[in-house]
Amino acid sequence: MNHLPVFQVLLPLLGAPLCLLVRRGTLSWLVATLASWGGLAISLALLHHVSHTGPITYNLGNWPAPWGITYHVDALNAFVLLIVTTVAALTLPYALQSVNLEISEENRPLFYTLLLICLAGLLGIVITGDAFNMYVFLELSSLSAYALIGLGKRRRALTAAFQYLVMGTIGATFILIGIGLLYSLTGTLNIQDLASRIALIPASAYGHRTLITAFAFLTVGFSLKLALFPLHLWLPNAYTYAPSVVTVFLAATATKVAVYMLLRFSFSILGSRFVFEQLTLGKIMLLPSLAAIIIASLVAIFQYDIKRMLAYSSVAQIGYMTLGISLHSHTGLMAGILHMFNHALMKGALFMAMGAVSYRVGSVYLTDFRGLGRRMPLTMAAFVLGGLSLMGVPLTAGFISKWFLVKAALEIGWWSVTAIILIGSLLAVIYIWRVVETAYFNPLHEIEHGQEEAPLGLLIPLWVLVGANLYFGIDTSIPVDMASWAASALLEGTMQ
Amino acid sequence: MTTANLLQLCILIPAIGALFIAASTRLPNLREGVTILTSASLLATVFQLFRRTDVFSQTPLVLATPLPGIDFELHLEPLGLLFAGIASLLWLITSLYTIGYMRCNSEQHQTRLYVCFAIALSSTMGIALAGNLLTLFLFYELLTLSTYPLVTHKGDHDAVAGGRFYLGILIATSVGLLLPAIIWTWQVAGTTSFRPGGILDWTMAPAGVSLLLMLYAFGIGKAALMPIHRWLPEAMVAPTPVSALLHAVAVVKAGVFSLVKIVLYIFGPKLLLETGSHLFLITIASITIVGASVIALQQDNLKRRLAYSTVSQLAYISLAVAVLTPLSVTAAALHIAAHAFGKITLFFAAGAIYTAAHKTRVSELDGIGRRMPWTMTAFAIGSLSMIGLPPAAGFISKWFLLQGALIQPLWPVAAVLLLSTLLNASYLMPIVYVAFFRSETRPPHHEHGEAPKIMVIALCATALLTLLLFIKPDPVLRLAQLLTGGFQ
Numbered sequence: 001m002n003h004l005p006v007f008q009v010l011l012p013l014l015g016a017p018l019c020l021l022v023r024r025g026t027l028s029w030l031v032a033t034l035a036s037w038g039g040l041a042i043s044l045a046l047l048h049h050v051s052h053t054g055p056i057t058y059n060l061g062n063w064p065a066p067w068g069i070t071y072h073v074d075a076l077n078a079f080v081l082l083i084v085t086t087v088a089a090l091t092l093p094y095a096l097q098s099v100n101l102e103i104s105e106e107n108r109p110l111f112y113t114l115l116l117i118c119l120a121g122l123l124g125i126v127i128t129g130d131a132f133n134m135y136v137f138l139e140l141s142s143l144s145a146y147a148l149i150g151l152g153k154r155r156r157a158l159t160a161a162f163q164y165l166v167m168g169t170i171g172a173t174f175i176l177i178g179i180g181l182l183y184s185l186t187g188t189l190n191i192q193d194l195a196s197r198i199a200l201i202p203a204s205a206y207g208h209r210t211l212i213t214a215f216a217f218l219t220v221g222f223s224l225k226l227a228l229f230p231l232h233l234w235l236p237n238a239y240t241y242a243p244s245v246v247t248v249f250l251a252a253t254a255t256k257v258a259v260y261m262l263l264r265f266s267f268s269i270l271g272s273r274f275v276f277e278q279l280t281l282g283k284i285m286l287l288p289s290l291a292a293i294i295i296a297s298l299v300a301i302f303q304y305d306i307k308r309m310l311a312y313s314s315v316a317q318i319g320y321m322t323l324g325i326s327l328h329s330h331t332g333l334m335a336g337i338l339h340m341f342n343h344a345l346m347k348g349a350l351f352m353a354m355g356a357v358s359y360r361v362g363s364v365y366l367t368d369f370r371g372l373g374r375r376m377p378l379t380m381a382a383f384v385l386g387g388l389s390l391m392g393v394p395l396t397a398g399f400i401s402k403w404f405l406v407k408a409a410l411e412i413g414w415w416s417v418t419a420i421i422l423i424g425s426l427l428a429v430i431y432i433w434r435v436v437e438t439a440y441f442n443p444l445h446e447i448e449h450g451q452e453e454a455p456l457g458l459l460i461p462l463w464v465l466v467g468a469n470l471y472f473g474i475d476t477s478i479p480v481d482m483a484s485w486a487a488s489a490l491l492e493g494t495m496q
Numbered sequence: 497m498t499t500a501n502l503l504q505l506c507i508l509i510p511a512i513g514a515l516f517i518a519a520s521t522r523l524p525n526l527r528e529g530v531t532i533l534t535s536a537s538l539l540a541t542v543f544q545l546f547r548r549t550d551v552f553s554q555t556p557l558v559l560a561t562p563l564p565g566i567d568f569e570l571h572l573e574p575l576g577l578l579f580a581g582i583a584s585l586l587w588l589i590t591s592l593y594t595i596g597y598m599r600c601n602s603e604q605h606q607t608r609l610y611v612c613f614a615i616a617l618s619s620t621m622g623i624a625l626a627g628n629l630l631t632l633f634l635f636y637e638l639l640t641l642s643t644y645p646l647v648t649h650k651g652d653h654d655a656v657a658g659g660r661f662y663l664g665i666l667i668a669t670s671v672g673l674l675l676p677a678i679i680w681t682w683q684v685a686g687t688t689s690f691r692p693g694g695i696l697d698w699t700m701a702p703a704g705v706s707l708l709l710m711l712y713a714f715g716i717g718k719a720a721l722m723p724i725h726r727w728l729p730e731a732m733v734a735p736t737p738v739s740a741l742l743h744a745v746a747v748v749k750a751g752v753f754s755l756v757k758i759v760l761y762i763f764g765p766k767l768l769l770e771t772g773s774h775l776f777l778i779t780i781a782s783i784t785i786v787g788a789s790v791i792a793l794q795q796d797n798l799k800r801r802l803a804y805s806t807v808s809q810l811a812y813i814s815l816a817v818a819v820l821t822p823l824s825v826t827a828a829a830l831h832i833a834a835h836a837f838g839k840i841t842l843f844f845a846a847g848a849i850y851t852a853a854h855k856t857r858v859s860e861l862d863g864i865g866r867r868m869p870w871t872m873t874a875f876a877i878g879s880l881s882m883i884g885l886p887p888a889a890g891f892i893s894k895w896f897l898l899q900g901a902l903i904q905p906l907w908p909v910a911a912v913l914l915l916s917t918l919l920n921a922s923y924l925m926p927i928v929y930v931a932f933f934r935s936e937t938r939p940p941h942h943e944h945g946e947a948p949k950i951m952v953i954a955l956c957a958t959a960l961l962t963l964l965l966f967i968k969p970d971p972v973l974r975l976a977q978l979l980t981g982g983f984q
Binding site: 388391392393394395400402403406407410411418419422423425426429433437441473474475476477480 | 560561562563564568630633634637638641648651655656660663664667668671672675676679680682683
């Protein structure tokens with residue numbers, strides 16, 4: 001029990017070089033899969049521990065708190081850890097067959113190494129209680145993500161990766177500058193220590209201006225990383241051209257972790273009163289969020305590459321998360337956190353379906369979907385169910401998110417925001433249904449090689465995620481309680 | 497077996513039936529046998545509920561708790577029992593009819609049709625038994641989604657376009673208007689359970705009450721109040737059995753049923769009468785009654801004419817509940833039954849004509865009554881019920897509605913009723929007239945008589961039910977009168 005927090009990061013971090021050492025594709029897959037399952041087990045144990053005995057603080061190398069690096073697990077990051085490890089534990093079994101098709105033999109060990117490093121980085125960001133350590137992990141996950149995207153089959157994957165590299169580096173630099181400013185102001189990097197020292201600064205003092213500047217840099221940096229409209233430009237290309245497995249993994253985890261960082265800095269370090277009442281983060285986030293919901297959904301309707309369509313839909317869905325945050329109420333924040341979980345489930349399922357289609361058909365243009373309703377009935381059924389969750393039909397996880405978001409907007413009487421939330425889901429109906437109509441009502445291509453349904457190795461993880469979408473639409477006690485608990489902890493402004 | 501178990505069975509039987517139907521796809525006879533068996537056992541279950549005395553005094557049955565403080569729950573009340581009874585009885589008859597229709601027209605994808613039919617019925621039962629707004633919304637959406645493959649059954653361009661219209665309007669209104677209305681209700685009242693006398697109270701401003709009522713009236717797109725009615729004619733691209741059961745009974749009745757339930761059990765008569773909000777609903781319903789009848793006059797396609805007639809008849813039910821007197825509420829419940837029996841007869845007849853003679857237009861029907869006497873006699877009975885003339889069931893509901901309107905007193909409503917009676921007669925009676933009294937202008941493509949026997953039996957059965965409901969309306973009337981408890 002004592003060393004669980006550090007093992008959460010160490011396990012994938014140590015698995016990564018091992019993948020490289022075994023040098024055989026399948027063997028390194030096995031290592032990676034075991035590491036990801038171990039990670040899931042640890043995150044479940046941590047969640048259990050946190051929910052029964054309260055937050056855990058772990059001092060790395062036994063160095064006491066303000067000097068050494070501290071890992072801190074509370075309601076919010078236990079929940080995010082669970083999201084990341086669950087997605088990883090489902091993505092890796094899925095990876096075997098998909099990677100064998102899309103990645104060349106000699107690159108496979110490298111691929112799994114990078115995937116594990118990325119996972120370690122994401123987990124590190126979430127679990128650490130040290131601002132600079134968070135930046136280090138951020139770079140770790142980002143660099144491996146650039147390389148992973150660059151491994152895509154099409155040559156445009158390289159430009160997509162480069163684009164992401166440029167934007168991501170700008171974002172990371174902004175975050176680094178923000179952290180540097182906070183350090184110059186307070187002389188500490190430990191998150192709890194930062195929070196208590198910032199709380200002592202009177203509003204009128206000189207330090208105030210540095211704080212505002214730091215906040216501005218941090219917000220822009222996080223917004224770039226979480227692809228908040230209009231800073232999302234790297235995302236559609238990256239998701240479209242990355243290998244299927246990478247898209248599944250990144251779409252379901254990377255942006256959520258960026259949202260987590262935003263929450264952690266805004267609420268736990270700077271304090272919700274300062275951020276929302278003096279710096280008006282609510283107003284700053286509100287407009288881009290609403291614009292994301294409407295504009296990105298509209299753009300999604302006109303995409304012919306379905307992976308790109310889903311990528312734009314991700315931009316819109318991130319808008320829902322940041323919208324929840326910007327409402328600055330318990331319900332709103334909770335809806336935002338809940339949607340991180342639910343969106344990971346639905347987008348994971350949808351991108352897995354894309355991977356299955358591309359496994360059989362080779363690409364995922366709209367025209368490739370013709371007749372797939374008959375040819376790949378299970379994959380397309382999964383796509384329809386995942387799509388229903390995205391639209392927010394009752395009995396799916398997406399409905400629950402939408403319910404709480406609308407409730408949060410109605411609580412403060414914002415009718416126009418309510419309308420935009422609902423218009424967003426209606427636009428989702430349109431872009432999902434384009435695919436459904438093509439798959440079920442258009443005849444098969446003339447040139448048809450007798451390929452059938454996707455292999456079980458892809459279908460099982462896909463349907464586990466679809467099942468989770470349905471299960472968490474009916475029995476919502478776990479995510480709703482966790483999100484509600486995390487939201488109250490954040491609003492109290494402490495790392496409880 | 498406890499009453500709670502029976503309620504669960506009502507939803508489970510069609511759902512499980514759907515699985516068995518899907519499994520027996522290779523054996524058409526077995527598949528159709530399973531369909532009949534499923535619908536018969538559903539009818540038996542609902543009949544059991546009719547005989548229970550404790551059926552309305554049960555505590556709500558909680559299925560799951562998806563949101564804190566708000567459950568998926570089943571709770572039976574008189575109107576729900578009435579709706580469940582009508583839907584399950586007509587499903588059995590429609591199943592027989594469907595078998596004849598599908599085989600005779602050798603339609604594609606028959607298994608998919610039977611499976612979706614069963615799922616749609618399961619959702620309909622869910623709507624009938626829903627104990628709160630969230631449960632109602634859940635099954636309402638499921639009904640929309642499960643009927644989509646039925647509307648687009650043919651798979652050609654028209655069917656896909658019609659399906660787009662269908663899904664687009666129904667989902668847009670339910671997500672865009674009904675869902676916020678439900679969440680708003682939950683926020684104001686703290687509950688979404690249906691309770692006699694309503695759950696909303698005086699904390700809402702009158703303007704708020706009116707706005708909320710409008711959100712519900714237009715959000716429930718299945719009630720087809722103008723201008724949200726366009727999906728119904730578009731849905732007529734579906735095979736006729738689908739139009740008959742779903743777009744004359746299950747789907748549209750689910751709409752007006754929800755509206756009646758919301759008016760009686762969410763708002764409550766007192767709140768609406770004192771804020772005057774019911775006048776909005778009366779106005780919209782009146783416009784729809786007259787408007788849809790006028791449009792029906794101009795339709796040459798028989799099924800489209802019947803569809804506009806459905807729009808108009810549904811508005812009768814909305815109007816009846818909006819008048820808010822015990823008599824008119826009784827009329828609303830009665831008309832749900834009367835219109836169901838009458839309209840399904842008309843659609844069955846239209847399908848029989850299509851099957852036997854391959855005719856879809858009113859202008860082609862000259863003299864067809866001599867070749868298909870049973871079908872056209874049933875059609876005439878259904879028409880009488882639509883117009884509201886004895887000896888058909890439509891007369892009784894219209895009688896109660898008129899009485900209710902005169903007690904209130906709402907003279908314009910009485911005028912609307914009179915006008916619409918004339919309009920109904922003028923778009924339905926000519927069909928009966930030309931079928932029987934005009935001779936064929938040119939010989940048909942092929943010699944034909946009646947449609948297959950099983951279809952004729954089905955449509956005669958529903959026509960008989962229309963007459964029976966006029967002679968012996970007691971079982972329905974008894975349930976309808978239990979509804980008026982909220983007025984004391």
